[in-house]
Amino acid sequence: MAKLLYSFTMSVDGFIAGAGGDMSWLRDHVGTPNPIAERLVPQIGALLIGARTHRGDDPNRGTDKEGPFSGAWHGPMFVLTHHAPDVPEQGVTYVGDLDSAVAQAGAAAGDGYVNILGADVAKQCLEAGTLDEILVFVAPVLLGDGTRMFHHPGGTNVKLERIAESGAPNATGIWLRVVR
Numbered sequence: 001m002a003k004l005l006y007s008f009t010m011s012v013d014g015f016i017a018g019a020g021g022d023m024s025w026l027r028d029h030v031g032t033p034n035p036i037a038e039r040l041v042p043q044i045g046a047l048l049i050g051a052r053t054h055r056g057d058d059p060n061r062g063t064d065k066e067g068p069f070s071g072a073w074h075g076p077m078f079v080l081t082h083h084a085p086d087v088p089e090q091g092v093t094y095v096g097d098l099d100s101a102v103a104q105a106g107a108a109a110g111d112g113y114v115n116i117l118g119a120d121v122a123k124q125c126l127e128a129g130t131l132d133e134i135l136v137f138v139a140p141v142l143l144g145d146g147t148r149m150f151h152h153p154g155g156t157n158v159k160l161e162r163i164a165e166s167g168a169p170n171a172t173g174i175w176l177r178v179v180r
Contacts, residue, residue: 013142046112048105080124
């Protein structure tokens with residue numbers, strides 16, 4: 001049975017995208033060997049992507065590293081959206097509600113991970129009790145503004161348990177399990 005994993009690179013001040021959704025800052029912080037990242041990609045069976053993330057800025061657009069995980073991953077993608085495009089994109093399934101998206105992505109992933117891309121989808125999965133793990137790469141940069149990794153007005157207390165960690169010159173990886 002597939003596990004839901006939210007993986008992302010974050011600035012030290014907690015942003016996964018810069019102001020206006022800018023992802024260009026990532027160019028300086030990805031691509032260096034990192035044992036955790038190298039272990040993750042072959043374990044992914046499907047992606048569950050938020051609509052804004054899917055439409056968003058790929059820091060590698062126009063290069064041979066364009067696409068998920070710098071072009072290293074190919075497979076089924078499920079985009080959670082209320083507005084599917086008139087012309088479907090090959091390899092992408094558009095799903096209108098979270099439960100269906102999680103079920104379809106889980107079925108496609110088999111025993112692999114459903115890797116979540118997008119802060120809002122990850123937050124929805126966390127609140128629904130379906131998020132199993134979080135993998136964060138902390139990049140040595142301060143962005144000052146943008147999209148937060150997790151934002152819960154009024155606060156919350158989500159307990160996490162460390163599974164693994166590794167260091168690399170451009171980002172430190174920390175793999176965590178959501179404690180239920």
